[in-house]
Amino acid sequence: MPRYFPENIYSAAAPDGILREVVEGLKNNLHFAFELSGGETALADSLARRLEREPILVFRPCLRMATNAEHLVKNLSRLFISAFAGDRKKMESVLKKLIPTATAKIVMADTPYIDIQYGTDMNRLFANLLDVPEMMGTEDNKRAVVLWEGFDNLEGTMGSDALRQFTGKARGHAITSHVLIGRSVAKAAGEMGGPMLNQVRVIREEELLTPEAVKTYLASGWAQAGLTPPDGLTGKIYDAADGRAETAVILANAALRRGGKDGAALTAAMEEVIQNTATAYRAIWDLLNPRQKSVLYGLCAEDVKNIYAESFIKQYGFNTATNLQAALRALDHKNILHKRGKRWAFTDPLFKLWIGREAGLGGTERP
Missing domain, CATH: 1.10.10 (Arc Repressor Mutant, subunit A)
Structure with missing residues (x-):
C-alpha cells in the first residue's frame, strides 16, 4: 500500500518554533502539557527525536493502555528498569534505595523485573518509581525528561492520590522535567498548583497544528502521489475530520487510494474508513x-x-x-x-x- 504521508505530522506540520521552545524549556526545568485529541505517540516520537540530540535521559511511559493500578505500576517499573541498559550494579543501587523489600522485590533475571508483593500500596510504589529518572540523571550528570503518553489516564486508573503524589514529586525534582500528553491534561496541569503552576506551559492542539498547517500537510500527500489536490478538497477533509489532524490524515490516505481527484473520492474514503470500523462502533453504541x-x-x-x-x-x-x-x-x-x-x-x-x-x-x- 502506498505511503502518501511518510513523515510524522508533528515533525512536518507543527511550528518548528514551538518544538524548539519545548526542548529549550525542558533543558531549563520547565514542564509542558499537550492537550490533544489524538496522535499522542506521534508527538512523543517527534519530541524524543529532538531530545536525543541533547545530553538528556528520555523516559517514555505510556498510560493509555493501563487498566488498573497494578498494571500501570508494573508497566512503569519495566520501563524504568529497561532504562538502565544492562547496568545491573547501577540498577540495584538506585532501586534498592527506592523500593522497600517488604512491598516489592527486584528479580535479577535475564530480563530484570520488579515482583510486586500482595497488599502493596500501589500509590506509594508509584511515588517511589517517580524518583528513578531523577536519581539516574544525578548519577549520569544529565537532565531527565519523562514523556507521559495518556497522562490523563493516571487519575482514572489509580485515583486522585496518585496525581497528588506525582505533583509533589515533580515539584521536588531538580533535574527532571515532565511532559504530559493527553486529551485533558490542562486540568491536571492546573491541579498541580503552587509554585509549579508557573512552570507548566499548556499547549493545545490548535496551537500545535493550525488548520493551515494541517491542510498544507494534506496537500503534501497529493504531491507524494504525483497529483495536485482539487480546489477545496483538503479543507473538506479537514472539516470532515472535525479539525483533528490524525483523522484528517486517515481520510486523506483513503481518498488518495480512491484516486483523490474530486469530492467523490472523499465521500468514498469516508464510507471506506467508517465501514472498516463499523463493528467496533456498533459495539460501543450498544453499551x-x-x-x-x-x-x-x-x-x-x-x-x-x-x-x-x-x-x-x-x-x-x-x-x-x-x-x-x-x-x-x-x-x-x-x-x-x-x-x-x-x-x-x-x-x-x-x-x-x-x-x-x-x-x-x-x-x-x-x-
Whole structure:
C-alpha cells in the first residue's frame, strides 16, 4: 500500500518554533502539557527525536493502555528498569534505595523485573518509581525528561492520590522535567498548583497544528502521489475530520487510494474508513444507555452552540439540565466526548460520522 504521508505530522506540520521552545524549556526545568485529541505517540516520537540530540535521559511511559493500578505500576517499573541498559550494579543501587523489600522485590533475571508483593500500596510504589529518572540523571550528570503518553489516564486508573503524589514529586525534582500528553491534561496541569503552576506551559492542539498547517500537510500527500489536490478538497477533509489532524490524515490516505481527484473520492474514503470500523462502533453504541445515545445523536444532527439550551434539553428527551450533565459526564469518562474549548466534541470524529450515516445524516431514524 502506498505511503502518501511518510513523515510524522508533528515533525512536518507543527511550528518548528514551538518544538524548539519545548526542548529549550525542558533543558531549563520547565514542564509542558499537550492537550490533544489524538496522535499522542506521534508527538512523543517527534519530541524524543529532538531530545536525543541533547545530553538528556528520555523516559517514555505510556498510560493509555493501563487498566488498573497494578498494571500501570508494573508497566512503569519495566520501563524504568529497561532504562538502565544492562547496568545491573547501577540498577540495584538506585532501586534498592527506592523500593522497600517488604512491598516489592527486584528479580535479577535475564530480563530484570520488579515482583510486586500482595497488599502493596500501589500509590506509594508509584511515588517511589517517580524518583528513578531523577536519581539516574544525578548519577549520569544529565537532565531527565519523562514523556507521559495518556497522562490523563493516571487519575482514572489509580485515583486522585496518585496525581497528588506525582505533583509533589515533580515539584521536588531538580533535574527532571515532565511532559504530559493527553486529551485533558490542562486540568491536571492546573491541579498541580503552587509554585509549579508557573512552570507548566499548556499547549493545545490548535496551537500545535493550525488548520493551515494541517491542510498544507494534506496537500503534501497529493504531491507524494504525483497529483495536485482539487480546489477545496483538503479543507473538506479537514472539516470532515472535525479539525483533528490524525483523522484528517486517515481520510486523506483513503481518498488518495480512491484516486483523490474530486469530492467523490472523499465521500468514498469516508464510507471506506467508517465501514472498516463499523463493528467496533456498533459495539460501543450498544453499551450506551438511551440518554447517552440522545446526547450523541443531538450533537450529530445539528450544530450545537449551547448544549444546555432549553430547546436542546427538550428536543432530545431530557427533563432537566442535571440529567443532561450526568450523560455528558458519563460520555466524557468513557472517552467518547470531551470539552474542546467551550463546546463538547467527539473524541473520535469517525464515530460521529458513523452515527450520522446510521441515522441518515440528521433524519429521525437512529442507530
